[in-house]
Amino acid sequence: VEFGWSDEEAQFRAGLAEFVHAEVPAEWLEHPQPRLLTNAADKAQAREFAGKLRDRGWLVPHWPSEHGGRDLPTWQFVILGEQMWSVGEPRGSQYMSVNWIGPTIMQWGTEEQKRLHLGLIADGNSFWCQGFSEPDAGSDLGNLRTAARRDGDEYVVNGQKIWTSHTPAADWCFLLARTDPQSKGTTGISILLIPMDTPGIDVRPIPNVAEAAAFAEVFFTDVRVPVSARLGPENGGWEAIRGALQNERVGAPRWERASLLLDHVAAQAKAQGRLGDPAISRLLGEAKASCEAARLLAYAVIDERAKAQPASPQAYVARAAMVRAERLVAEALMQVQGVDGLVDGELTAENYFSSLTAGVAGGSYEIQLNLIARLVLGLPRS
């Protein structure tokens, strides 16, 4: 892996930095907390921003030109993501569409699905949510029970999803459902691409410490979906799901934001004259090393993707390293800011909450450690 950036990549980064500084509200630059789209105004803002990226050819630069991209290397997508996360992800949930939803549809979709969905995503005009987790199916996703019963040319969906992020603004749901009622585990599951305004879908936000409308329960009652909305084979969706999860693990460059926050806290510690305090300097040093480790481990995984190599278990290592880095940065912010940082709306408090959930969302930390033990270290299953 070559970790340096070419002149072209450095120029791309500089152009993007200039663009985001001109386009995002000033408070986003001082408060780079990823924002969830919780109302129509947030969504309109994200759509407008994505439209400006699209007009410059920056929304899906790494996609093939036949799907609205520019055939640029995966690294352009990484640089783009880093610049977006450094100012609080102004694309909103569209970072998921360009990272894993679009590519999964590209690989598994029918011509009709590709035309519709890839066109909408490349245009900056479709907001998705991810309907995977259920009350008894989180780490053990193969335990999901939401059922899609075949009825002629339609499926009838009944069941419940939970912790579904971005639902207030979602136009579409990437839904996992069991299409073979006799099946167990990861067999018998299909993917359905469902408009969120389909009758029978009920979204109930879950109040939580992080943000009021951050995620929701989503109930499906006799929701009728045409069979043409199924992505990939009936009962055989798991391979596509695995690929999607692999892309999701390193798709959000959280390391960039963690590093920026750390610079911010180091500047504060310096201003307070506390850099000489061995406890503070040790914490800052450890957090810095963890951020850089997380960045380089993620880059190694992205390098596999850029070279079209099969995904390796290194993605679990990268994700575990990212969780550790975010927790250390949150701890450093707390130590340096003290009680002042606990005020509601303060960056320290918000960041502390999001570092708590970072070890759960997208697959929990402990599960990543189990996978590393088995697939990287070759330890036996316990």
Ligand SMILES: Cc1cc2nc3c(=O)[nH]c(=O)nc-3n(C[C@H](O)[C@H](O)[C@H](O)COP(=O)(O)OP(=O)(O)OC[C@H]3O[C@@H](n4cnc5c(N)ncnc54)[C@H](O)[C@@H]3O)c2cc1C
């Ligand atoms: C901020 C946030 C956003 C989310 N967004 C979405 C979303 O948009 N769509 C979606 O589908 N889901 C979403 N989720 C859900 C997330 O994917 C699940 O919470 C996660 O997979 C864990 O599942 P669970 O909550 O059921 O916990 P469980 O699987 O019940 O795990 C609970 C605890 O037990 C531990 N544990 C479980 N099994 C083992 C084991 N075998 N060995 C060791 N430890 C174990 C886990 O590590 C965890 O600490 C989100 C979660 C969060 C926090």
